[in-house]
Structures are given as structure tokens and as C-alpha cells.
Amino acid sequence: MILMVAITLAACSSIDSGQPQSTASDNRPARAGGTLRVALAEEPDVFDPTLARTLVGRIVFNAICEKLYDVDSQLAIVPQLAAALPEFAPDGLSATIKLRTGVKFADGTSLDAAAVKRSLDRHMTLEASARKSELLSVAAVEVVDPATVRVRLKQPFTPLTAVLADRAGMVMSPQALDGGDEKFGTNPVCVGPFKFATRVAQDRIEVVKDPNYYDAAKVYLDKIVYRIIADATTRFNNLRSGDVEVLDRVAATDVEALRSTANLQLLTSESLGYQGITINLGNVDGVGKPPKTLTGALAGPLARDAKVRKAFEMSLDREALNRVVFRGQFTPACGPISKASPLSSDAAQACTGHDPAGAKSLLSQAGVTAPLRVSLVIGNTPEGARLGQAIQAQAKDGGFDVQLVPTEFAAALDQTDAGDYQMFQIGWSGRIDPDGNIANFVRTAGSQNISGYSNPTVDGLIDQARASGDIAVRRDLYGKIITQLHQDAPLIYLYRQRNFTGVTRNVVGVRVYGDGLIRLGQAGFAA
């Protein structure tokens, strides 16, 4: 009895990542000059902050397009093109942002409040803008004086600062915008330690040092060449052969080999996102539409009864999944908020432990005869297959017969948006503010709520957390949200990836934080 209590308490304890962080390559002095070659895992999309959608695109933007705000190594938001954090009015309906002065775009024109307003307005109004949903709470942007803008809000929205620490906060040169919206994406002009030089599709993107940058004296490199190498093994081989110096997204299976190679160093940081399994509870008419009762083959006990979903969760051993599939390189996770986030709490990190016997017991309490057949859509990649098979094997012990449905990514998005699935292994790259990891996925009719989950209590808590400016209050609210999500289990969070970046030992000053961006503003070759 005592043993069972002890085991239960241990199982319900918070997850401890325990992995050391190493976010920056060493601090030896750098020499001036040199061309750094970076291998990216995918081809970026268009270099227009209003339209861009890819993570790799943000890596290149990091060198050429600074934002109003950025994050530091502790994931705290710090000013970048702004001079200070925004001052929110007492009613929370406006935010005043003071700008850094003496800043020039790469084309030599000056950055001022009018330029910031122009960029924000474009993010909100350009027809195909991918930033609209991020800036939904913004009513208008005003120029107060040449070094101050005021953002008027439709309702209080504390995550605004985090939103402005991403692409929505990037400021584009008005002179370059005057040249046409289509042209900007193929020749972007912003503020950054480097400026865009050239792009050859499928091959490389070259950026060169910008003499107009306000901190140009601290920039060592002459040029950065981003090469596109999609295959992880090929990418790794190019780092080993010296054909590139920095490697984005080292595969988990290559981490040990990289660590044991003398002339290479590994930078790691925990991702802000998560990977998990989303369960269809009521997505009948498509994502973003109000949920309905499922019918047919999808309307089984898994969708109807939270006990069955909890049973599925209890049949999974996250530690073993991490060990077997990812060689222990990632972090088991039970919620959408990283332990490193300032808004994390014990409640946010609470976890249902591995208990296959308990799973079977819950199934019989729910009146379900084991094994219960369920289907799981997984990616048709080697990693997706390994993860799916591991989940299938573990779930069997808990009384589930999992049918794997390997599906190509774009087709899977289509299928699951339409609600044509039972379970889907999908993740999220993560945002600095927890609102970005939660709201759209679990709010009723949220834009990414493919589960069709709806709980008015959760909706209310999310709205309160968005409106509050008090960190302690928000932390408590997110703890309550996650506790409720654990009870309802529309998503089963499984693990949090780590950002692995490989760097050759002759390169210094490379920084990678939890957002996964490779920061090269202060990078250089060792002197």
C-alpha cells in the first residue's frame, strides 16, 4: 500500500528535464572578417516579414531584420529596435513604445515612428498577411512623435510584447516598400547586423555585413552564406567535412557522434514547443468551426469519455519513448509550457505517469472491452514511423490496439483540419508567451483547434490570462488551464524537442535560445 502511494506520488511528480543547457558557443575573442557557412534544414519561404511562415526563414531574418523586441538567454523579452519595454495603460487598452534613435535601415534611410507604423499597418492589412491573426487585438497604431508609437488595443492583450518579439515586430524600410510588395520579398531591406545580398533557389542565401547597422562595430563577419541541405545525414556530413561551419537541426541520432568529434561543438536549448497526440473530440465541420457530436467510426469511447483518453495517456511511458526513439536526447513533457518559461509552475509541469495496469482499470471503469482499436495518423518519415511504432507497442499494454496511418505532411494537415481522423501525432514549434502555445489549440473554435475541444471554463481562463499584466496571476491561471486540460485530455503532450546546433570549434559567439533561432550577430572566427 505504501509502495503504491509512493509510486503514485512519483508518477504524479513534475517532469524534470535535467539536461544542461549550452546556448552559446565559447567566448574566445573573434577576429574581424570571414565568411560563415550555415546549413539550413529547409528552404526558407519568401523574405517578407508580413508573409513569411517558416522557422528557417526566421533564422535568416535574425541576421537581416531586427524586431521591436527580442528574447535573451533566459527567454525574457528585451528591447531591440525599441528603447524599452512597452508601457501599458492602466486599462490595458494601449501600449506606448519608445524607439531606439539613430537607427538606419540597410538602404541608409532612417528608422522612425512613421516607419514602424507603416510596417505594423502592413502586417495588419496586407491581404495575404500571415501576421493578421497575431495582431487581431490591435485596433490602430499611432505616431506620437518621431521616436514613439502607441498601439491601441481592442481589448487588453498582454502577449502583445511577445508578438512584437517575432515577425510582427519586424520593421521594413518604407523606401523599399515603395518599390512594390512583390519586390520586397525578393530583396528585403530592414535593420540588422547584415543585409540581404543574393538568393539562389534551392542553393543558398547570402547576406553581407551592413555598415549602416547601429552596432556595426561589434559585427565580425563579412558575410554569411546559408546553404539549404534537407537531408539530416548529408547536413551532418557537411559539418564534419568542413564544408559548413554551423549546422541547423542536428538529428537526435547524430548528437552523440557530434559530441564525440573533437573539432565540433554542440549547442543545445530546450524548444518552446511540444510534440504530442491530438484527439478528435468534435471536429465535424472543419477547424475553426463550432464542434459537433462525432458520428460513425470516429464516434467511439475515445472521443466520448475522458477516462478512455486518460487510460491511453497512462499506457504511454514518455521516458522510454524518449530513450528508444530519440536516444534520450529530448525531454519528456506533459504540458504546453516549457519548464524554462517564466510562466511555468508546478501545476503546469504536473504529469500523469506510466501505469498500464491503471490504464486497463480505467478502461473497464469506462465500460470498454480491451483491446480498444484506435487509429493514429503519423508522419511518413523514418522518425514518425519509429515514434508511431513505439506508441503502438506501449499502448498495447494498456489495452489499446493502435492502427498507424502514415501520411504525407501536407495531406495529413488537410485530413485533420477536416476532422477526418481519430488521433494525430502533431506538435507545435512554440511561442515565447504561453498564450501562443495554448489559445488557438484549445479555445472553442480556435484557429488551430483540430480537436474540436470546447470547455467554456478554459475559454474564460485563457481570456483572463491574456488580459492580465501580472506575471504571478498569469502563472496561476495557466496552471489552472493545464490542470483542466489534463482532466479533459484533448491533447496528450509527449515530449519537448531540443534545439541542437552544431558548430565547428574555430567559430565563436554563436547563440541559440529556446526559440530555436541561430543568432550570428556577434559570431566570428576565433582569433
Added chain:
Amino acid sequence: MGRYVLRRLVESAVTFVLVTIVVFLGIRALPGDPARALAGEESDPAVLAEIRRSFGLDQPVHVQYLRYVGNAVTGDLGRSSRTGLSVLDTIAHALPVTLQLALFSMLIATVIGIGAGVVAAVRRRTASEWAANSVALLGLSVPNFWFGLMAVLVFAIAYPVLPASGFVSFTDDPAESIRHLLLPAIVLGSGLAAVIMRQTRSAMIEALGTDYVRTARAKGLGGTQVVLRHALRNSLIVVTTIVGLQLGALISGAVVTEQIFVLPGFGKLTIDAVFTRDYPMIQGVVLVTATAYIGINLLVDLLYSVIDPRIRVGGWVL
């Protein structure tokens, strides 16, 4: 002759239009909404609707097709829905890469294949023939992707004498171009070298048994002269035909090699366009490929008609 040419031109045009229609419809039948693929992690329905509108995907299919064809005849193949770069420019950069790789592979495959084939034919039932046959078998059996990765591990990492990736055009820097293309060309050409070796060996064995070779030997000509000037020269007719037929296979087989050695070529462009549902790029790639195939077939047919009068008069070979 004029009527034949006109008829072939019309047939080619009709074939071309049919191919573009089939591909236009085919890629739209693929599962996966291109707007969703473009939107990445964002799935706000309003954003998706705007993406569809901006790329004309909300129009009826026949309207989309006519708009595309109307632009294509003026040389405007549109812009990549993913990168925003011109489709024509992107293809124009990618084609020479694949062509250089294919031609270099063919050169290496021909030199190795013919050399090994001659040795195997002349030194029959010796260790040399056995070695040549074994190498041919390996070249045919070993998959490109494994061979490529091994080549990189050995020649770029363990003994770094060649680069692991990258492309330099022959016209920009011949020496660097050869350095960068050597490993990919050997990997891509290994299968073809094996085929050439086997064909050369067979043709040489047959040639070495003919009367004219016996006569040449009887006249007192040396072994090398007999083999190279007489037997090999006659064997090359068959080999040349095969090499010509294999060029198309080399170009299509370059996809895997381009991925391993990170060559920004035509095959890789096609695969990436399909995975990202980049409709304008897929259409552009198919247009260019169809133009090349139909154009080459047309040229060959017209050449036949010049060579064989029966074709241009009656249209059928008796």
C-alpha cells in the same frame, strides 16, 4: 515533305496541350491543400482564403488553366508560391546543373565502362574479367544513396580530398567544377558504367570472333591495333546507341544524387516542389520537361523523314 512536317507539328502541339492539362488536373488531385502547405503552422481560415485568392486557387480549374497558358505563351511561368522567385529563372538555374552532372556522369561511365568491357573481353577467363564483372555487378546492385553517403564519408571526411557538397559551374571555374562534380558523377554513373561494360564486353567478344578480325591478325597486325582500331570501333555502334538511350535515365536518376551532394538541380527542384505543393513550380517543371521530350521526339521524327523517304511520303515504314 511539307505535309509530313506540318502533321508532326500539329501532333506535337496537341500532345503538348494534353500533357499540360493532365498535369494541371493531376497536381490539383493530390491530397493536401496548397494553401495549407503555404500557410505552414498558421491555419487561420481567413489567411488560407486569402492565400487561395492571391494565387488564383479560388477560381474554377478551367479559368486557372487558361490564365496559366495565357501567361506561359508570353514566357511568364509565374512565381514560386513558396519563395516568390521567378519559376523560369529558378528552372534556368537548375537545368544546367543537372545537365552538367548528367554529361559528366556519362563521360565517366563511358570511359570506365568501355575500358572495363575491353579488358573483360580480351582477357577472358582471367582474374581481370572476374574483377570487371564483379565491379559491374556492384555498380548495378548498390543503391545510389548508400554509395553516395559512403563516398562522402571516405573522400570528404575520412580523407578529405574532395568537397562533400556544392556546385560550381564549369563555365565559372572548370577545375573547381570538376572537383565538386567528381564524386556525384561517379556515384550517378556507376550504374551506367556497369551497363556499358557488359554491352562492350558482349559486342567485343562477338567482334573478336569475326572474319575481318581474323584477317587483320593474319595480316600481322598487333594485338592492340586489332582490338582498338577494328574490334572496338565496330563494337561502339551498339554502345553509342545504348549511351544515347540512357541519357534520359541519367537525368531522372540524378534526383537522389542531387539530394546527397546538395546540387541545386532540376530533379531536386521537382521533388521539393511536389512536397511543398508549389503549383507554379510543378507546372513550370512539367512544361519544360514536356517541351524537351516532345521537341526531341519531333526532331528525331523529322530526321528520320530526311533519312528515309518512305516515311515522308506514306507516313509508314514498309
